[in-house]
Amino acid sequence: MEFGPVTAAAPDAVPAAQPSRLVDREPRVPADRLVAELVPPPHFDGVRFETYVPDPAQPSQSAAVAALRSFGATLAAPPPRRGLFRRSAPPEGRPGVYLDGGFGVGKTHLLASLWHASPGPKAFGTFVEVTNLVGALGFGATVEALGGHKLLCIDEFELDDPGDTVLVSTLLGRLVDSGVRLAATSNTLPGALGEGRFAAQDFLREIQGLSARFDVVRVDGEDYRHRGLPAAPEPGDDEDVARRAATTPGATLDRFDELLAHLGRVHPSRYGAMLDGVAAVHLLGVQPVSDQSAALRLVALVDRMYDRDVRVVTSGVPLDRLFPDELLRGGYRKKYLRAVSRIVALSRVAG
Template sequence: MSNGRIVHLSERVPEVSADEMVRALVPPRQFNEARFETYRPDDEYPSQAEALLAAQRFSGQKVAAAATGGRSFFDRFKPQPAVKPGLYLDGGFGVGKTHLLASIWHAYPGRKYFGTFIEYTALIGALGFSETVRTLRGTKLIAIDEFELDDPGDTMMMSKLLGELVETGTNVAATSNTPPNALGEGRFAAQDFLREITKLADVFQTIRIDGTDYRRRTIAGHAEVTPPSALEREVDARVSAGQIVAHDHFGTLIRHLARVHPSKYVRLVAGIDALALDDVYELTDQADALRFVAFIDRIYDAQVPVTASGTALDEIFGGGMLEGGYRKKYLRCVSRLIASTAAAAESRP
């Protein structure tokens, strides 16, 4: 007998304690096995191999002379660049930044934490700044995925937190996204990061990673739209196959997300095998759109395939949002939505 069933995310009211938030600061499950050895640099983009070497050095690993590009016996004796306590990986979507960040985390000895920028700011909100410093003090590594520069208040709060931790011996590795079609292709992102973290700028080595999205789906692609009748049949088939399917009306979910703190979205989507959304429509409210981006980040981390009817999910950010200040977030979300709907098509029972 099938143990599959339908659940509604709009009916879930998750609670997450501060202790649970700390314990959850580990890489997403798709990066459980991420290691330097499994990172495959694209030969067309030498910066990927250079980033791999920088990440290995940052983790304290010795790098063979051949791997550093040495072309003679004497090259192996050339002094290597000093390893700074901070490493910042700057690049577009799908070039392996999170894989390298997770590899650093796995290779690093001692107490360590891995989380998104929003998870760390949520922890500060739950514990308070002083208690967060006390909780994280003595940590060997803080890994921050998707460091955000959109909110000056949150950015400066994180800068202050990291400053307190670096002073007591903690090392920091971070990633952030640069849109693939951004003017200057990434140069501005690294400069913005260093400017916004002010006093910490000197402790970071910034590494640019060029390349194309490993998913081979660009933002010019499209998220698959499923007709309502076909969506119902897919939900039924997944349930019959023993899957737990979250089936919600898009508008109802958007309203519910406003009542749940983004730090709890990871618990909101826990245990589901697939997501089905009815009647998707264009979002014109910035707050709704940003909450949906945070939600999709958790869906993507959990590797949940998404099926949707209505407007194509890669076309929901309206009102000039893709040209505004949160452009990076929306483009990252579009890339993930395309991948998630493609995953649904590939995994249909």
């Protein structure tokens, strides 16, 4: 048997690292993982009421801390049971508290602080994660999985279509009837959910039913991520971004257009799993996203990156120009602005 000549590598030669690509990842997430992961994301592991720093110029922030502390105190003792399976509602106040305010005022910090301060069993998830759980388990199994909890925290509460409106209204009604207390955050008052997205007046009963379950706590202020900070960092060039990806442990490197296409093939409930083990996302050729469906999928990915403190390095247009004016004038304006706020913050950390 003959072999071809073997060429020895130079002793000091080090092969270039090849960063992985997000577009090669299509994770399958079992339903039990979806339930187990209903906890605050790593970014909020260490937050507590004591670590929230209210802006002295915004008294509503201190008031929100006090309101949530008071709400949490009612969870220490379970309400008396009524009948065989139902627990009576709390004697005073509504069964839910709803933090309303702009992006970057610390609503998620406060919601996670409430979760950390409360006794279990308890669950914490974004609105998308909760609705995805229903899709994975089915409605009845979701009620069974969450119905014994003392507290369900729902971050980024939004109603994007009529189906979600009816689903969430019914789910929360069943959970409240079983004694679950609710806490939620949103950029939209509960009575105005769905405005600018679909014919909300056709589902007014469901929307009003949702609103009736919450006491609203206003949190005013400016985006803390941008206080005293410059605009989005200048993007690098393709060669520089690729070089940084090759020398960064846990990095991924993708072309922006290819990643957008890939997000359309992966359910948003799996975006978090797609980021498993990823420390930094590097994107080549970032451009404004004018298609609304693609833009909303990108928003969901940015939220999962922010949850996990994944750094972002890009070439192309600056990240504060991700969404064109025609999208920012629409019903999802607050969603897009929140995503810009978060991805710019992640790019600053990357340096």
